[in-house]
Amino acid sequence: MIIDIHGHTNAPPSLYAYKSGLLSSRGAHGKGNPGVTEEAMANLVKNHLANNLDKVGTDIQFLSPRPFQLMHSEKPERIVHWFVEANNDAIATSVKLAPDRYRGVAGLPQCAGVPITNTFEEIDRCVNDLGFVGLMINPDPYEGDGTPAPGMGDEYWYPLYEKMCQLDVPALIHSASCKDPWDTYSNYFIAVETRCIISMVTSGVFDKFPNLKIIVAHGGGAVPYQVGRYRAFFVRQFGDTDGFDIQLKKFYFDTVLYNQEALELLFKIVGSDRCMFGTENPGTGTHKDAKTGRMLDDIKPTIDAIAEISEQDRKNVFEDVARKVFTRFKG
């Protein structure tokens, strides 16, 4: 079975019209209706299944909200909550329309500067009521506006980690938009995900929460490539020469890297038992690679082409690790 743990929302234009209204009214018009009904989404889901799953041989895709849309840094808090809920509802509708092909990964209504416990009601709704199998965390709800967000190793996040362990749900680390006018959100993903790993490693958060399951999107940002720098940093901080690699292997990673050399590096540095197939399809990589004639986010053939890994490595990546980590996924 091919499980793609990194896909995003199917949604009609009404979802984004809803967001547009919330941003303009700042909630003055009330909660409103994002229109993510089965009727509005039936064709979308049919086309998505045909073009983004069947065409590339994906059996099941885990859907989370499209991160760059999530507007965590906007105020007041209620418009962020309403929009995240609407995204999670759209995901629930997709799962309802194709229960054998999708599972939900909940967006969190994170707001800059407020306690993380404010997301718990939505976590409970998604996991307990809607049957979602995981969460998605944005390490920077300020979305690059220049305000430093607490590092992922900071106590700010502990109540969330405790809740994740209680519910036994993993979380995908994936930043959202970026308000720095000289950066791009896609580039910022990499910076924030890198920072997340380093903050968690240096704070020893996995000692406090040994059952915490964190999946770092986009192949772990810059960390697998820059691992030598972080090994050296770790020796300096903790005097332990193997320490960084031991810590790094407490994380999981997706395969949202669009070329073979990078995937080879990822598997060598962290091991296939920490990697899960992810494509972000459709998304950033949905463009044709002139060299192969395939879409860049058609990652399975790229992994299949890696000669150095075993059949068990491939099975780890395509299925086994996801089944082990997403314990609420039965299928």
Next chain:
Amino acid sequence: MIIDIHGHTNAPPSLYAYKSGLLSSRGAHGKGNPGVTEEAMANLVKNHLANNLDKVGTDIQFLSPRPFQLMHSEKPERIVHWFVEANNDAIATSVKLAPDRYRGVAGLPQCAGVPITNTFEEIDRCVNDLGFVGLMINPDPYEGDGTPAPGMGDEYWYPLYEKMCQLDVPALIHSASCKDPWDTYSNYFIAVETRCIISMVTSGVFDKFPNLKIIVAHGGGAVPYQVGRYRAFFVRQFGDTDGFDIQLKKFYFDTVLYNQEALELLFKIVGSDRCMFGTENPGTGTHKDAKTGRMLDDIKPTIDAIAEISEQDRKNVFEDVARKVFTRFKG
């Protein structure tokens, strides 16, 4: 010949005592004296040559100021100028003491929020009077304080690029400190260098300055590993499937990566003709690797161990590319 293009200042404690005084007085005590004399530095240089060059077989090292010390974000502007000048003087003293073993790469007295032309007097002094062979640019003189710095593709930087072309000097891109309390300066290097490449690629700055020579430190940040993401981004922006790689090969890269897998990836993605040996020795990587028993920044044996590259590739990395790019280096 083994040329290490990425080394940093030798300096006695008096240089950093000088900085401490400038920060406390904010310049009220006048320019003062950093004490980077030949007498104060003779033993330092002797030990540095023995431990950091001879021991690892480096013939010549290019010295730039130690970036995380440079305090570009401090005010008033004159204390930044004075401290950068003192660093460049310390480098000039090293070169004078061991003219066969060192060359200077000038730190720029960059200040957040003022024109880049304010650095030109110091550039002229270093290149024309002191014989320095290159420059070092910090893409974020705000040092991560939350203020967005103009992207390296922005017109803000054009006068500097014009000057670099006139003088025919290359620049090492290397960020400095980071004031974000939840980040580290070392991590921020990677984020800023990545952002630099993307900003320059998307702005077409190499079309405007075809002779501009930019060396991105630390193996290009995250870009070689995340190249698939940037290829896709480029197709989306410009509709050109080979475009990103063509642009990427307009940059040069150093080898300040401390493990073999990452160096292999770098050479595969950008080619040995765009890479220069650099170690940052002594620096972040000056810690023993338990696996090899060598220091992590003893990078030459790591490159020698790569079976897939040719003798010419090795010669490119260790000598030829540096000679081609640093045209003011004769030796």
